[in-house]
Amino acid sequence: MEINNLFSKKNFILKEGVYIFDKSDNYTSNFGKQWKDFQNVQIDSLNKNNISFKFLNRILFNQMSILNDKTILEIGCGAGRFTEYLVKSSKLCVSVDLSSAIFYNVSKKNKNLILIKSDLMNLDFKTKFDIVICRGVIQHTPNPKETIKKIHSFVDPKGFVFFDVYKMPKLGYFHPKYLIWRPLFKFFFTYESVKKFLIKNISWLLKVKNFVRRLFLNSYFISDIFIPIWSYEGKLELSKKMHEKWSVLDTLDGLFAKYDKPISNKSIVKLLKNNKFKLINNDRKNNIFQTKI
Numbered sequence: 011m012e013i014n015n016l017f018s019k020k021n022f023i024l025k026e027g028v029y030i031f032d033k034s035d036n037y038t039s040n041f042g043k044q045w046k047d048f049q050n051v052q053i054d055s056l057n058k059n060n061i062s063f064k065f066l067n068r069i070l071f072n073q074m075s076i077l078n079d080k081t082i083l084e085i086g087c088g089a090g091r092f093t094e095y096l097v098k099s100s101k102l103c104v105s106v107d108l109s110s111a112i113f114y115n116v117s118k119k120n121k122n123l124i125l126i127k128s129d130l131m132n133l134d135f136k137t138k139f140d141i142v143i144c145r146g147v148i149q150h151t152p153n154p155k156e157t158i159k160k161i162h163s164f165v166d167p168k169g170f171v172f173f174d175v176y177k178m179p180k181l182g183y184f185h186p187k188y189l190i191w192r193p194l195f196k197f198f199f200t201y202e203s204v205k206k207f208l209i210k211n212i213s214w215l216l217k218v219k220n221f222v223r224r225l226f227l228n229s230y231f232i233s234d235i236f237i238p239i240w241s242y243e244g245k246l247e248l249s250k251k252m253h254e255k256w257s258v259l260d261t262l263d264g265l266f267a268k269y270d271k272p273i274s275n276k277s278i279v280k281l282l283k284n285n286k287f288k289l290i291n292n293d294r295k296n297n298i299f300q301t302k303i
């Protein structure tokens with residue numbers, strides 16, 4: 011697609027193959043650092059696994075072929091764990107991220123990929139997309155409900171939106187992640203100091219975390235309360251070394267994102283109804299949605 015047919019405004023600069031609308035990372039600077047430091051960790055092709063593929067398939071409600079020959083808008087692409095699959099099947103993939111993560115996107119050199127550094131709330135396209143995908147992003151924006159409305163403005167009436175939002179924990183904001191761990195870490199430590207500490211100590215921290223989990227009848231819920239270290243034991247098939255990398259990455263992601271605003275499944279369904287968006291599929295367990303306008 012001709013670039014001039016994509017954007018309504020031409021207030022961008024082109025740098026390293028990325029169309030830059032927002033020079034500043036703004037509130038996403040932690041993500042810029044995170045995806046620079048751990049750019050390869052979740053990329054299937056570089057790790058010879060299919061973890062991100064399976065995850066994408068789950069986000070698409072097992073309809074991978076829905077991507078074939080479509081125009082796709084991927085919002086909050088990060089280092090590109092999903093982009094590498096989206097570019098393969100689509101006619102055109104436009105991937106957006108506000109942070110400098112966009113410069114590390116693994117599919118950067120792909121011909122049918124357009125990379126845009128912009129706040130999704132500032133995006134203004136001339137065209138509508140067949141598929142809009144926004145995974146792992148909405149809870150990290152200042153006003154998640156406005157974000158949900160905005161992402162629906164990009165989709166063609168015949169197309170679909172696929173998105174997720176972190177689920178509100180049973181304890182709400184009284185969950186220790188929100189009540190204790192995030193405020194404590196953000197007040198006393200920096201991303202850099204915690205990264206250094208985690209890289210050095212992750213091996214025994216994971217052992218303690220998993221021990222606590224087994225002690226409490228395999229409860230992820232209880233072990234998460236006591237130890238704010240992300241563990242994938244029993245969830246993902248990873249070597250010890252890769253498990254440690256995933257843990258460091260997601261611990262930093264969980265603790266240092268500026269915004270972390272989960273929403274209950276019920277509230278999202280209500281929001282969709284109030285805005286007359288059609289709900290096609292609802293994965294209540296994982297808070298993933300397929301919708302239409």
Ligand SMILES: C[S@@+](CC[C@H](N)C(=O)[O-])C[C@H]1O[C@@H](n2cnc3c(N)ncnc32)[C@H](O)[C@@H]1O
Nearest residue numbers: 038041086087088107108109129130145146147
């Ligand atoms: C947790 S990461 C998820 C990356 C990838 N989608 C995944 O699922 O692994 C969230 C991404 O959303 C981006 N993001 C957050 N707010 C944004 C906004 N307003 N506009 C565009 N991107 C945003 C962040 O920079 C970050 O790369």
